[in-house]
Amino acid sequence: MVQAFVSGAGKAEEIVVQRKFHRAAWPALGAAVLFGASTPFAKQLLGGGLVASSPFLVAGLLYLGSGLGLTVLRMLRDRGWKPAGLRTQEWPWLLGAIACGGVLGPVLLMVGLSHTTAATASLFLNLESVLTAVLAWLVFREATDRRIVAGMVLIVAGGAMLAWSDQRVSASGIGPLALAGACLAWAVDNNLTRKVSASDALFVAGSKGLVAGCVNTGLGWAMGAVWPSMEWVSSALLIGFVGYGMSLVLFVLALRGLGAARTGAYFSTAPFFGVALSVVLFGEPTNAVFWAAAGLMAAGVWLHLTEHHAHDHAHMALSHGHMHSHDDHHQHSHDFDWDGSEPHAHMHQHVPLQHRHAHFPDIHHRHSHS
Helix, strand or coil: CHHHHHCCCCHHHHHHHHHHHHCCHHHHHHHHHHHHHHHHHHHHHHHHCHHHCCHHHHHHHHHHHHHHHHHHHHHHHHCCCCCCCCCHHHHHHHHHHHHHHHHHHHHHHHHHHCCCCHHHHHHHCCHHHHHHHHHHHHCCCCCCCHHHHHHHHHHHHHHHHHHHHCHHHHHHCHHHHHHHHHHHHHHHHHHHHHCCCCCCHHHHHHHHHHHHHHHHHHHHHHCCCCCCCHHHHHHHHHHHHHHHHHHHHHHHHHHHHHCHHHHHHHHCCHHHHHHHHHHHHHCCCCCHHHHHHHHHHHHHHHHHHCCCCEEEEEECCEEEEEEECCCCCCCCCCCCCCCCCCCEEEEEEECCEEEEEECCCCCCCCCCCC
16 A cells, blocks of 8 residues: 555545545544534623623633543543653643643633624634644644635634624724634644644643643632632533533544644634524624625635645654554554554654655644645
8 A cells, every 4th residue: 555655556545545634624623513612602601790700710610621521531541540641842832732722812712702792702713723824834834735825814804804893892902802812822722732632632631621720710719709609610610621621632633633724724613613503592693794704714614624735745754652543654563462453552663655645734744845
């Protein structure tokens, strides 16, 4: 199979690999569904009077739900606590991701939600994918093409239309600024998390939830927030576990297979799920400008989802560990007794290889482009 690619295999083989790589989009879309659905429910939490209160406390409880739930899942899976297995050089990336995406981003989101409708906020959050891609291309040197750039232009145009059309948002300026700040914080988080995406997704997402939850809840308490009822707390923890925790686990898995820019593009479908719930369940108002902006964003997302990227490329020697099956990129022997079960995880060596097939900038395709 590898030799076929090296010698320039036909289109049929390339289509097979393209489909295989497109399977990596499913975790990204799953993450989008869960996070998109959480936005209107989080908006409902802001309407209970408590939060006259503190966006820090709301963000903290949402992330505590994420961190506690994922930690319990990990301990059940591993039958106790086990070391994360991160290498020394990976810890700064993870800590930076926690600070940006787990502490700063949620607070800015809560501030933005308190000054906009949930439907408008849900679509405006599409800017996260744009900023993620810009950082991936300019700072982390991830590959791009004209189709992806065109999609990003449409998404930005839709976001700008939303900001200008909402009089309440335009009057204060707080809503769009806070939401844009949240998007930037999460964009930095996405690119830093990409650096550790080969690691245990439950640990990466769970540690972010625990640290961010404790920090934000502590800040809210210190600033005098009134502690809500247990019913309210339970709702926040549940929304956080599903909409933030499980969503982030799937997002990390998608980063492993797609890279930051493409994962962000797939994830940009999240606001549409939020909009659907906001309109159908909570009766949020919409207008013609709103749906025109949604159309621009939908066109941009479609360009991303229909991308095809294939060219001759070289793999350098690489040693790392992650969950894998013995496909074209994993043709190695084992220095331990192996029962043949797949997928499985262990440290393994990749030998230099040159071939052509459809691919994304996953953990095995972080090469430069001439």
